Amino acid sequence: MRNYTFSDLIQQAIAGSWRDGNGKHRMKNSNPYSNQPLGDVQSASADDLDQAYESASRAQKEWININPYQRRDMLLKTAQILEKREDEITDLIIDELGGTRLKAAFEIGLVKDMIKEASTYPLRMDGQILPSPVDGKENRVYRMPVGVVGVISPFNFPFYLSMKSVVTAIGAGNGVVIKPHEDTPVTGGTMIVNLFEESGIPSGLVNTVITQISEIGDLFVSHPLNKVVSFTGSTTVGQKIGELAGKYLKKASLELGGNSALIVLEDADIDYAVSAAVFSRFTHQGQICMSANRIIIHESIKDAFLTKYKEVVSSLTVGNPRDDETIIGPLINKKQVDTLMEIVNKGIEEGATPYLKGSVNGNVVSPTILTDVKPDMTVANQELFGPVVSVLTFKTDEEAVKIANASDYGLSGAIHTEDVERGAELAKRMETGMIHINDGTINDEPLVAFGGEKMSGVGRLNGSNSLDAFTTQKWISVQHSKRAFPYS
Structure with a gap:
């Protein structure tokens, strides 16, 4: 052979x-x-x-x-x-x-x-x-x-x-x-x-x-x-x-396409939720339809979550995909890079804060974390097909669901909570084809129905x-x- x-x-x-x-x-x-x-x-x-x-x-x-x-x-x-x-x-x-x-x-x-x-x-x-x-x-x-x-x-x-x-x-x-x-x-x-x-x-x-x-x-x-x-x-x-x-x-x-939301409730295991959120956004440079475009965090744990999230994201190896340690390689072409950066810059113009601002080297884009994102901003409504994530906050479960559903897309999602039944009840209210409790947004199994709602x-x-x-x-x-x- x-x-x-x-x-x-x-x-x-x-x-x-x-x-x-x-x-x-x-x-x-x-x-x-x-x-x-x-x-x-x-x-x-x-x-x-x-x-x-x-x-x-x-x-x-x-x-x-x-x-x-x-x-x-x-x-x-x-x-x-x-x-x-x-x-x-x-x-x-x-x-x-x-x-x-x-x-x-x-x-x-x-x-x-x-x-x-x-x-x-x-x-x-x-x-x-x-x-x-x-x-x-x-x-x-x-x-x-x-x-x-x-x-x-x-x-x-x-x-x-x-x-x-x-x-x-x-x-x-x-x-x-x-x-x-x-x-x-x-x-x-x-x-x-x-x-x-x-x-x-x-x-x-x-x-x-x-x-x-x-x-x-x-x-x-x-x-x-x-x-x-x-x-x-x-x-x-x-x-x-x-x-x-x-x-x-x-x-x-x-x-x-997708614009998946990963919701972190106030009782979640923060370290575990951070790991799931990093995997859900940055696997294959974020070029996955199920990727978590939006991280939606309870306001009481926002600072603790973001500190750890930024630390992990900043440690990801960026560069040559042939290197065994590389996690983030190139986007597929320059057109994708340009489109992604236009959305990022538009988000910053609209009031988002670059909590971590990535650089561009050819088709390789380093991670960007945008905080202070509001549901009506461009970065919260368009699919981000690259290593960029929007962070939003909420006060109540009802607000979390409302923010998550404020999208034309409905492919995947995740909810992190100590109370899995609370998570499951919220999941039923999410307008999405697939949603995962205490897991990442990226899941595809040979026996389980895969597909989305809305757009x-x-x-x-x-x-x-x-x-x-x-x-x-x-x-x-x-x-x-x-x-x-x-x-x-």
Whole structure:
């Protein structure tokens, strides 16, 4: 088993063939820390995309006719191959998206768990036999794959957030076409195709098109062979995809932005809450949709919390993601850096205090802690996709919930308290898809429903939710005795 380099993997993976696309643009890929080029590929055209969907559809008919136990074993073999290639994949994650070694290990662990969960799907395509008010009728309801699934993945956790939909979709019997983010075409796309090729899954079942919207327009969503579109990314793009999915009557799973709140009640274990808050904000430079953008602290413990929080945050190693000690590496590109700093400066102009002010060195941004933040400030209302956090205070439980809910987003959250039932009752009032008592805001488990409310998305994935997302139900009735019709 050889190691794969970017030059091996930065190609279109369409219909079992590795090649350049037929589009108009040469798409370049670079290391976000060093800005050194990693490779480039000719973009995929609309015709290339059509070939990818046709391939996924053809291979799906072969795939679904393979014995489900064999399909399970192929998926388990994929997990075994991943374990053998973990060092190589770690390097790819570090180089392509600036993930630290700690982040790479975290992401790869999530992928392993998701593959193992999806390997159970071929044996869970169960059906039902239901009674009928009509004499002599047998109602059979079959769970069926939808056929072909289109997956659009982001740059922050590209390996996991692609695989989360890809492996569950093929586990449910579908073919797949992936459109990875332009900044992470390998870890979010072609590396996944390569893993499945090694495990013996039919050639062309999973395809990757590296392209731009200017090349393909709406075709990724509107293509007639695409029955479900799974998108993870910004709310703005998700709204457009949801609109297109509705127009073409597609099923859409949309996992979008977040503005998660971590609430610290007055009876919380402060040291533990600080640890959870640091992990929840600064893991992968804050480039996680579940990251705690807002720390909401009871006013009676504000000073004690902030003193310890600043001490820990200031100690985080910032710099080269290849260094084992680094916690905060680079943001994905300069555009993200500029956007983040515009929001920080706007927050300071609006009255926020830079309790800790980070510096910018290339794409590496040191941590910033903003205090005296009010709920109506820009920094409290926009997703901060970087190592910046807003700190707000409250007096009562009701005020804490009100502040937390004063957001268009509702993805994740956390509450820290000695009284877990008090926390659970407050959690019920939070307008968010997921919330964790005495934990961080960053959680994703293979069996538990994952998804958001409000502008944070539509639908749920993981476990039986993913099985539902990528399958449909077919009613077949059998009339065993002649039925009496009202005429003829």
